[in-house]
Each structure stands twice: as structure tokens, then as C-alpha cells.
Amino acid sequence: MAELKIALDKSVRRLDQDGHLFVETCILSAAIVSPYLGREIPDAEKLGLEPDTVYQVYRDADALRAAAASFAGKPVLSEHKPVSANDHPYMITVGAVGDNIQFKDPDLIGSFSVWEKQAIADIESGVKRSVSAGYRYRAVPETGTVGGEAYTLKMVDIQFNHLALVSTPRVPNAVIGDDGSQVYNAPNVERQDNMPKNNRATRRAALSKLRPYLAQGADIEAVKKALDCDDTTRDSAVDTLRDLLGGRVPDEIMDQVLALFENMGSEGAENVDAEVADEQTDDERRAKLKAAGLSDDEVEKCMGALSVTGEDEEVDEAAREREAEATRKADEERKRKEDADREREAAGARKADEERRAEDKKAMDASIEAAVARAKAETMTSMKDLAKAQSEVKPFVGNVTMDSAEGVYRFTLRQLGYDLTGIPGSAYGAMFHQHAKQSAKASAPAPMAADSASGVDFFKKFPGLAAVQIKG
Known part of the structure; x- marks a missing residue:
């Protein structure tokens, strides 16, 4: 093609x-x-x-x-x-x-x-x-x-x-x-006349590399003999390898592997060095496998199986182990990076939560502190008002023990005969103060008359004082 x-x-x-x-x-x-x-x-x-x-x-x-x-x-x-x-x-x-x-x-x-x-x-x-x-x-x-x-x-x-x-x-x-x-x-267009042709040595070497995929007890020599025959058709090769592979490799991979047998030689030479032929066609084979939709991993598995280093060379177990180890390390490194990324994200989220909780606690502490200060101030004011009320009513009803100034005034007004029905407690203080003023005026001594002329003589002596008025 x-x-x-x-x-x-x-x-x-x-x-x-x-x-x-x-x-x-x-x-x-x-x-x-x-x-x-x-x-x-x-x-x-x-x-x-x-x-x-x-x-x-x-x-x-x-x-x-x-x-x-x-x-x-x-x-x-x-x-x-x-x-x-x-x-x-x-x-x-x-x-x-x-x-x-x-x-x-x-x-x-x-x-x-x-x-x-x-x-x-x-x-x-x-x-x-x-x-x-x-x-x-x-x-x-x-x-x-x-x-x-x-x-x-x-x-x-x-x-x-x-x-x-x-x-x-x-x-x-x-x-x-x-x-x-x-x-x-x-791929998949008409083949040119100068494309490389089949080479039996190359095909046999490639087949030996498929040993890891062969079903147990497979007659590898019979397959080699069939593929060594120049008139072996691709269909018969497909059937033979499909039986030997025992379903271990997906059909599309196997079909691509078999298709490579058509282009693994070198200009029709019968006894070329298989390693040289492989170097000359690696890129072509890899491209064919990828064009068929195989993943990178599947391509490398096929290329590893078809790697030709000698007619009957056994599979390089050490190379496969190295490849597996490299894959394992790559997987571990990728997992490590993903875990590190997730941990960084989690750490960032934890830090944000901690900062948010710290801000919330700070705001709550400030709110509590302000509430305590207000309570203290209100308590001090209440105590002062209570002491003042107790002092003011003492001349009228004696010592009064109550919890609040309002209670002191209410008790005093009732003792003085006031009807407090419908009157709010906030007005008790003002009512008492009004009563106290009226009581003070009622009990004030009457002005005394001075019949003697001495007073008149005093104003005569100091005429400017006659204009002074005294309000009581």
C-alpha cells in the first residue's frame, strides 16, 4: 500500500x-x-x-x-x-x-x-x-x-x-x-511498486517476539513454517495467529500486527540483517498502528513484540521488567503529583476555614465584650438611681429597700395615698419629685412682720437695697 x-x-x-x-x-x-x-x-x-x-x-x-x-x-x-x-x-x-x-x-x-x-x-x-x-x-x-x-x-x-x-x-x-x-x-491507499516486500527471516524474528502472547502449548514451529512459505496469504496468517493468541490480545491489535508482515522486509532481499530492517520501518509501523486508533500503550506493546534483533532471539525479560518498572514509577509519580495537588487544595481550604473561624471568633469576642461593658454601665446607673431614690424618699417614708429606683418611688407614692392605676412606672419619679416640691412649699415658714422702724431706717441708710427683690 x-x-x-x-x-x-x-x-x-x-x-x-x-x-x-x-x-x-x-x-x-x-x-x-x-x-x-x-x-x-x-x-x-x-x-x-x-x-x-x-x-x-x-x-x-x-x-x-x-x-x-x-x-x-x-x-x-x-x-x-x-x-x-x-x-x-x-x-x-x-x-x-x-x-x-x-x-x-x-x-x-x-x-x-x-x-x-x-x-x-x-x-x-x-x-x-x-x-x-x-x-x-x-x-x-x-x-x-x-x-x-x-x-x-x-x-x-x-x-x-x-x-x-x-x-x-x-x-x-x-x-x-x-x-x-x-x-x-x-495509510490504506494504493501500494507503490517500490514498497518493501515480505522477508521470511524478518517475519520469523517478529513471530518469535510474539511468544509472550501465545496460548500455552502453541505449536510455534508449525506457525513459523506456515509463515515462511512465500505463498502464505494474509488471511491464513490471521487465522493461525488468532488461534495461537487465544483471545489474549484485542482483535484490532492483532490485525495491525499481522498487517505489518507485509512491509517488514527490505527491497525484497532474502537475507537482510533483521535489526537494520527493523530500524528502517519502525516509524512506518508505529504510524500504521496509531492510524488504526491504538493507544500509545498498545502501540508500544506491539512495537516491543515486533522488535527484531535476531531470527530466534528470546524475549528480553529484563527489558520488559525495566519497561514495567518505568511504567510503575511513572504511575507512582503521577499519583504523587495528583495527591500533592489534592493536599495543597485541602490545605488551602483548611487555612481558609481557620481564617474564617478566627475572624468569626474575633467578631464574637468583640460583641461579647461590648455587651459586658453595656451591662456594667447599665448596672452602675441603676445602682446610682436606686441610691438617689432611697435618699429622696427617706424624709417621707423612712428607709425603703427595693431592687430599683422605680420600685422605691412606687412604694412611696402608694404610702402617700396616690392611685397609680394606668400610670407607667417611668413617671413615678417625676410624680414623687412634684409631691416633694409641693410639700416643701407647704411647710415653709410664713414671712415675719417687723413693726419696728429699725428696718425702715436700714433702707433709708442704704437706699440702693430697696430695689432688690427676693424671691422664695
């Missing part, structure tokens, strides 16, 4: 002054036929689909056109993961899709931005040169052909959820552009 060269004729990337990356135009999805495992398809059980069987599914053009607006503003992730407001994966959110999304049959085209440093570096280095849309949809049974590809299911009611950065997309043309020197090798 030949590889289609897709040239990207102008730069569509730019970095702003903050280092954020903006991709002005990019194919985000396309109305094409793509392979999906049964377990990847919604309502697979209702549709009668087998979980591990590959189905060809058409991404309907009308459904993509109708869903275009739903892509605007959605998050860009460093890997695929469903997102929602209740479960937002902030650790892998690296950007956002733009708001100008257009469907130009067969492609859904739009812009997006990437903010995070490592994600930008992955794009610029080519580690993640493509995008892959994440969306909800409904699968309906329908048979047809699009672009020469037959399908049995069609996607409808598409609603976009996120856009992921990937090494190789399921939609071959969903590549982040750069300039005219960059090309993307799209």
Missing part, C-alpha cells in the same frame, strides 16, 4: 507573547469510515455487537454539520477522557477549542489554543502532531460505502465533548499544520 503525502502549505501556528500556542485552522474530524471495537460503540449490546469485534462505522456528514456548533469552546486535553463540570480533569486540560467551527465536506474544520508548556512542546516536537475529537453519538445500523470504504453502522446525534492531542489520529488528516515541509503519511 502506498502512503498519501498531505502537504500543509502555510504556517497555521502562532505563539503569543505569553507563550500560548494558537492553531488557526485544523481538521478536527471528518465524515469518513473508521474502525471501532464493539465495546467502544454505545448500546453495543442492544445492537447485537460483539465486544472484541472490529466494526466499520461511518461518521455521518449531516450529523457532523449539525454538531459543529457544539464543539466551540470545548476543552483541549493531553489525552482522551470524558469531561463534565462535575468531573473536570484539570490536570490534563491544556487549552480550548475556538468558536469558529465549520463543516466543509468531508472535513470538520476549526481552530484551537494550547496553554500548557509541555503540551506545546509535544506539538512542536511532533510527539503529538495530531488531534482526536471526543464526542457522544448514537449508532444506527446502516450499510453503505463512502470513499470506497464499506460500513455497517452510522453515527448520528453527535455532540462534541472535548478535543485530545494524540500522536496519530483515527481521522488521518487531523494533523496540526506547520509549513510545507511537513507531510503526513496516511
